Amino acid sequence: MSGTRREIPNDPGRKERILDAALEVIAEGGVHKTTHRKIAARAQVPLGSLTYYFDGIDDLLAQAFARLADTMSLLYRQTVQAAESMAEAEEAVVELICGPAYATDREMTLIFEMYAYANHNEAVSATTRAWLERSRDSLALHFTPGVSRALDALIEGWPMHRAFDDAPLDRRLVAETVHAIVSAAPRLSIDTV
Numbered sequence: 675m676s677g678t679r680r681e682i683p684n685d686p687g688r689k690e691r692i693l694d695a696a697l698e699v700i701a702e703g704g705v706h707k708t709t710h711r712k713i714a715a716r717a718q719v720p721l722g723s724l725t726y727y728f729d730g731i732d733d734l735l736a737q738a739f740a741r742l743a744d745t746m747s748l749l750y751r752q753t754v755q756a757a758e759s760m761a762e763a764e765e766a767v768v769e770l771i772c773g774p775a776y777a778t779d780r781e782m783t784l785i786f787e788m789y790a791y792a793n794h795n796e797a798v799s800a801t802t803r804a805w806l807e808r809s810r811d812s813l814a815l816h817f818t819p820g821v822s823r824a825l826d827a828l829i830e831g832w833p834m835h836r837a838f839d840d841a842p843l844d845r846r847l848v849a850e851t852v853h854a855i856v857s858a859a860p861r862l863s864i865d866t867v
Contacts, residue, residue, distance in 0.1 A: 685719075689727045692717045696738035701783050705735060705791050736797035739788045742781070743805040749776055750829075751812040760856070763816035767852045770829045772845045777833035786834075806830075821859045825852065 695717035699708045710731060714721045728734040753770055757763040770776045777785070792799040806826065813822035828851065836843050 688717075688719055688723060690741075692719060692724060692727060692734070693738045693741045696734055697742055697784060700735075700738065700787050701780050705787050708735065710734075732795060732797070735791065736795060736801065739784075739791065739798050740801045742784050742788065743801050743808075746776070746781065747805055747808045747812075750809055754812045754815055757816060760816065764849070764852050764856060767813075767825050767829060768845060768849045771832045771848050771852075772843050777829075779837070782833055782837045786837075817856065818859060821856055824855050824859075828852065828855070 692713060696708065696713045699712045699716055703712075708731070710721060710724050713734070714724055717723075724734060728737065750770060753776065754763065754766045757766045788798060788802060792802045809826045809829070810819070810822045813825055817825060828848075832843065832848065
């Protein structure tokens with residue numbers, strides 16, 4: 675008789691549902707208020723499911739943040755990759771900074787939590803480093819490595835400022851700044867960064 679109970683999952687999407695629930699709990703109350711019980715309740719799974727899939731809360735949080743980074747990296751890459759000219763590539767960067775799809779309020783909350791947690795968890799620190807590298811690799815489809823690094827700092831940083839400002843971003847200012855970085859790169863030897 676083949677197929678023991680362990681080999682045939684009765685809820686194939688459970689692990690992903692738990693990770694998504696963990697991100698929701700983190701977004702609502704922060705890492706410091708995230709517990710196994712809250713995650714299990716949000717995912718609507720038995721508490722024991724968490725220990726079946728994860729080696730403790732640190733492992734669960736690390737995998738949840740990796741899921742966030744993967745999801746955001748995919749949107750980042752798709753946005754940049756769709757550009758067919760330098761002007762479109764610059765506009766893609768502006769869209770990542772100012773547009774509604776990337777770095778939503780919820781995602782910014784999760785990013786703040788991930789960055790803070792990365793200071794205390796090596797797995798999340800590695801995820802954060804890998805995410806930055808993927809972002810720069812996406813930008814390198816159109817820009818030099820130094821320009822990619824500078825633009826990525828804008829893409830990461832400007833939405834952080836937006837999260838605390840009372841006024842919306844000035845899209846024209848963002849576009850002019852992106853263009854200035856791209857245009858000035860050869861004169862500034864920015865590729866040595």
